[in-house]
Amino acid sequence: MSKIIKSKFKNKSYNIEIENNSVIKKLTKIIKDNNNNKVHIIIDKKVKYLIKNFKNYSNVNIILTNAGENIKSFNFYKKISNDIITYGIDRKSLLIGIGGGTIGDLSGFIAATILRGINFILIPTTLLSQVDSSVGGKNGINTIHGKNLIGTFYQPTKVIIDPAILNTLSNRELKSGYAEILKHALINDAKFFYWLEKYYKKILMLNKTTMEEAIYKSIKIKNKYILTDPEEKLVSENSRSMLNFGHTFGHALETFYKYKKKLTHGEAISIGMFMESKLSYSIGKLSKTDLNKIKNHLLNCGLPIKDKNSHSSIFFNILLKDKKNYGKNINLVLLKKIGKSYFKRNLNIKIIKQNII
Ligand SMILES: NC(=O)c1ccc[n+]([C@@H]2O[C@H](COP(=O)([O-])OP(=O)(O)OC[C@H]3O[C@@H](n4cnc5c(N)ncnc54)[C@H](O)[C@@H]3O)[C@@H](O)[C@H]2O)c1
Numbered sequence: 202m203s204k205i206i207k208s209k210f211k212n213k214s215y216n217i218e219i220e221n222n223s224v225i226k227k228l229t230k231i232i233k234d235n236n237n238n239k240v241h242i243i244i245d246k247k248v249k250y251l252i253k254n255f256k257n258y259s260n261v262n263i264i265l266t267n268a269g270e271n272i273k274s275f276n277f278y279k280k281i282s283n284d285i286i287t288y289g290i291d292r293k294s295l296l297i298g299i300g301g302g303t304i305g306d307l308s309g310f311i312a313a314t315i316l317r318g319i320n321f322i323l324i325p326t327t328l329l330s331q332v333d334s335s336v337g338g339k340n341g342i343n344t345i346h347g348k349n350l351i352g353t354f355y356q357p358t359k360v361i362i363d364p365a366i367l368n369t370l371s372n373r374e375l376k377s378g379y380a381e382i383l384k385h386a387l388i389n390d391a392k393f394f395y396w397l398e399k400y401y402k403k404i405l406m407l408n409k410t411t412m413e414e415a416i417y418k419s420i421k422i423k424n425k426y427i428l429t430d431p432e433e434k435l436v437s438e439n440s441r442s443m444l445n446f447g448h449t450f451g452h453a454l455e456t457f458y459k460y461k462k463k464l465t466h467g468e469a470i471s472i473g474m475f476m477e478s479k480l481s482y483s484i485g486k487l488s489k490t491d492l493n494k495i496k497n498h499l500l501n502c503g504l505p506i507k508d509k510n511s512h513s514s515i516f517f518n519i520l521l522k523d524k525k526n527y528g529k530n531i532n533l534v535l536l537k538k539i540g541k542s543y544f545k546r547n548l549n550i551k552i553i554k555q556n557i558i
């Protein structure tokens with residue numbers, strides 16, 4: 202069944218459409234409707250079957266690429282922007298990004314900056330990108346100094362989500378995306394957490410209707426934060442920053458491993474969520490019962506809860522360099538209980554070290 206979530210901003214509103222087996226039909230219509238315009242498609246090679254019908258269209262420029270953290274770079278930005286400009290572009294041109302979060306972040310950044318912004322449609326093809334990165338308008342590339350340091354807020358004109366695309370995704374990537382679904386439940390919706398406890402097996406086995414429902418529920422939560430705080434300016438419990446739960450420790454681990462394949466983003470934040478839950482418990486906020494529920498759920502899903510380097514001095518040094526921090530104190534999102542998150546400011550690194558062991 203088709204589901205639509207509306208994302209409404211001051212100067213732009215768009216639909217996030219969720220429907221099984223819909224993407225080829227919808228793409229065909231978009232390309233037909235744009236037959237007088239140039240359409241540039243940046244697509245992950247792994248899902249190139251999605252555009253096989255459009256190869257010979259004279260107005261369609263297909264840019265096939267591998268995915269991965271390395272494409273979120275100045276080099277790829279330059280190469281692909283040049284390809285697009287060489288092919289031909291004007292203010293009516295459309296850019297479609299088809300792939301996981303890395304393709305989405307890169308193509309969103311190109312769409313936002315080329316000619317100071319052109320129409321952009323996003324078709325996420327990993328679970329992580331369907332439930333998380335395709336929603337909210339953040340895009341960006343990495344630098345040698347860290348991840349996502351250059352980017353913009355730029356909302357697409359439409360997001361098309363087709364859970365059937367996930368059939369070819371590896372189990373590891375599937376679980377990685379599931380970690381972000383779980384994050385949404387933990388920060389904001391206890392009922393959703395208990396729903397996930399009941400249905401996680403079906404989701405990980407790609408049951409179509411359950412997956413569609415999980416994606417819908419998850420996006421609803423992310424969208425709520427984004428509509429309240431589109432540019433992450435609030436400092437209350439309604440702040441978009443709540444979505445960073447698990448990410449302070451998770452990003453530090455990713456930086457530790459230099460974004461190599463050792464850990465996926467979802468695995469890193471799974472460990473991050475457990476460490477931050479443990480810290481929430483140790484400083485007296487989260488109950489032992491809730492901590493155990495979180496731990497058991499992560500383990501039941503086959504997600505990691507620890508890493509041998511997450512207590513190393515290099516790891517703590519990386520943590521202190523996080524752009525949200527000052528001096529030896531750390532700002533992060535913790536849990537009061539399952540479904541309720543809050544900002545914890547100026548937590549001293551010594552206390553953190555003592556409490557996560
Ligand atoms: N903009 C945001 O708000 C936001 C939010 C969360 C994460 N992110 C970013 O998202 C990125 C991670 O996203 P990701 O995990 O989707 O990464 P990804 O794009 O690297 O995709 C993961 C892997 O899945 C493969 N793949 C993609 N679709 C497939 C399919 N249907 N079948 C088989 N294989 C497929 C890719 O080729 C790649 O190997 C990170 O760079 C992260 O910073 C951005």
Ligand SMILES: [Zn+2]
Nearest residue numbers: 333381466470
């Ligand atoms: Zn994430």
